[in-house]
Amino acid sequence: MVLKTKLKIISSVILSALLWVGCSSEMATYQNVNDATKNTTASINSTDLLLTANAMLDSMFSDPNFEQLKGKHLIEVSDVINDTTQPNLDMNLLTTEIARQLRLRSNGRFNITRASGGSGIAADSRMVKQREKERESEEYNQDTTVEKGTLKAADLSLSGKVSSIVASISSSRQRLDYDFTLSLTNRKTGEEIWSDVKPIVKNASNKRMF
Numbered sequence: 001m002v003l004k005t006k007l008k009i010i011s012s013v014i015l016s017a018l019l020w021v022g023c024s025s026e027m028a029t030y031q032n033v034n035d036a037t038k039n040t041t042a043s044i045n046s047t048d049l050l051l052t053a054n055a056m057l058d059s060m061f062s063d064p065n066f067e068q069l070k071g072k073h074l075i076e077v078s079d080v081i082n083d084t085t086q087p088n089l090d091m092n093l094l095t096t097e098i099a100r101q102l103r104l105r106s107n108g109r110f111n112i113t114r115a116s117g118g119s120g121i122a123a124d125s126r127m128v129k130q131r132e133k134e135r136e137s138e139e140y141n142q143d144t145t146v147e148k149g150t151l152k153a154a155d156l157s158l159s160g161k162v163s164s165i166v167a168s169i170s171s172s173r174q175r176l177d178y179d180f181t182l183s184l185t186n187r188k189t190g191e192e193i194w195s196d197v198k199p200i201v202k203n204a205s206n207k208r209m210f
Contacts, residue, residue, distance in 0.1 A: 076154035
């Protein structure tokens with residue numbers, strides 16, 4: 001009787017341990033988005049984009065032509081174009097991060113606008129349309145609406161694109177090349193002040209899925 005009781009207890013302990021191990025293996029965990037070694041995927045991901053964007057801005061802020069800009073400037077940040085085979089990439093997140101980093105690094109030298117550089121996703125682009133709607137609507141007190149001619153035009157434009165090329169290495173492996181390009185242009189003269197290209201290269205199975 002005592003032996004049976006002990007066996008039941010041992011069985012219960014083992015079963016509980018197995019259940020705990022099974023559940024713990026399915027538990028979600030937080031990951032550091034800035035740790036590329038733990039967030040590696042065959043396809044390009046937000047970690048790749050954000051880290052590369054920061055590297056691009058490092059390049060721009062250390063460029064002699066950029067350092068020679070005098071006075072205060074208004075930079076139009078355009079939506080980064082997605083020219084890859086991954087249509088679901090969150091390019092608005094990337095563009096927002098670029099604008100945020102510009103503000104943090106500028107030390108008051110630059111103001112940022114997305115009012116004329118967005119594709120319609122940007123909040124500033126929607127803001128412009130909303131202002132027009134308010135001026136045209138009789139429901140709004142026109143003394144409280146924003147009059148025309150208050151938006152400032154940017155003198156500098158920052159635009160970019162992410163493109164991809166896939167090449168077969170063997171019957172089971174393929175190379176994925178992603179190129180992140182970014183350029184800063186003087187809107188008045190059309191002159192390019194700075195540009196750079198950062199590659200993101202991955203080697204993955206041919207069976208990869210996006």
